[in-house]
Amino acid sequence: MKKVRKAIIPAAGLGTRFLPATKALAKEMLPIVDKPTIQFIVEEARKSGIEDIVVVDGKSKRSIEDHFDSNPELENNLAEKNKQEMLKMVQETTDINLYFIRQSHPRGLGDAVLTAKAFIGDEPFVVMLGDDLMEDKVPLTRQLMESYKETGASTLAVMKVPHEETEKYGVINPIEQVKPGLYNVSNFVEKPDPDEAPSDLAIIGRYLLTPEIFDVLERTPMGKGGELQLTDAIDELNKTQRVFAHEFKGQRFDVGNKFGWIETNIEYGLKHPQVKDELRAYIKTLGAKLTAEDEKASK
Template sequence: MKIKKAIIPAAGLGTRFLPATKAMPKEMLPIVDRPTIEYIVKEAVDSGIEDIIIVTGKGKRAIEDHFDYSFELEENLKRKGKYDLLDEIHKSSNVDIHYIRQKEAKGLGHAIWSARKFIGNEPFAVLLGDDIIKNETPCLRQLMDRFDEVEQSVIGVQQVPESETHRYGVISPLTEENKLYQVERFVEKPPQGTAPSNLAIIGRYLLTPQIFDFLAEQQIGAGGEIQLTDAIEKLNKVQKVYAYEFEGKRYDVGEKFDFIKTTVEFALQRDDLRDQLMDYLVELHQKDYRL
């Protein structure tokens, strides 16, 4: 069955980026000149997703405005002949996006469960906004190709340092063929030193609709929240759930320093910014800001 729908959870409070996120959604913080969530939406669209539902919360109206049509802005750009900018904003407005509000911040699992009526009885994708993944073949498209092979849920994973496994959901693999793993167990944020592997779940999921049966239990897990990983572990006991070690560079934009690194790297990849930024970085390197 073709996967046509995707959920993007965007209801978090963004406390790591306070005070900036007091009035601005974390998902709207820009990487150079594009909000983070636009990279996530683009990956979904480039992978062949037709319908996207963004799960929002209080104070997230800016996300809806960003992907909406802005008549006044577009007419202003036309009058000034700024057609290059017009093309850029069209990329973020010509996407069919739906919205639902998560009324309580009960965790990722609850956010996914909130979109169950939109998904219905068909497989679907989940893309988390804290992970931007760059690759010629989009990460989600890679997972969709594996889904076509196994016709079961497929979770995106990458290797992380063992010292960081406690920050992630981690898999315990049974078998592996061409980076596709059959999984024995899924463990959410194992205590340091107890992880069954260094293969961490990285913000991309293809799930069968049976996952909603387990999310409906509203079981409280790590951090006092309803965890998606816990529901996946239960799903794996009744139907196989696979993990795929995808190709691509992952940028973690959920932490301040990683966000800064991502912004610098993305700017260096731009022809219009690279030389100026390189000169500036060399200049900074020659100064001592530790005084």
């Protein structure tokens, strides 16, 4: 059984939910306090033992490449001013085996994964979506890799969501738990109507896939939204080889929408050593102000 060494980070989306900010700026470069969202994904990959990462990007995504490239002028300036901590922070973003492939047209997640076929070759790999930041003692990607060592099969990360929100996700139809938190799956459904959703276990942004998925993607027709849906291909793959679902028990931050991004910034800001005290004091002051306004409005 081959070792999982490679990861795909799809980053070719247009980021329309964050317009006008994303008209010229890659959505993946929107910061969580002081760090671009995509850097959190790359760090999770490295902590999990991933060796090579390919970012599938598109037009107006040059800022991602620049972020992970060296900047001699900045580094020299920081060195001359003896700002060693900042210098180390900047240099760490370049100490990564990172590659870039262009997805010429936004045809969906399945097409983005298929674009990286030559990079992956005949190895198992992980797909890591930038809209989801995951926190747990063991990185979620590492959890999937450990599961693969036991099963040798494709494994998706899932998490329970409110039933009315199933229409936003791919959802699994579980058969049984083969062990606590690991499900055998009958089929996978892309964004079902809540009335038709087979469970509340939604696919979240981490996948471990065997290379056979590429052959399936190549013959999968366009699905919802006129896009090549990765969920559809996984459902087809499940007919010829097992695909498991691993339930994530940690904390997930959805940065793919405005409120989720703001919420994540607050949560991370409350842990950030440089701003946590001021932010906590501000939230308390703001809370008291809003309470006073609500009481005044109710009279």
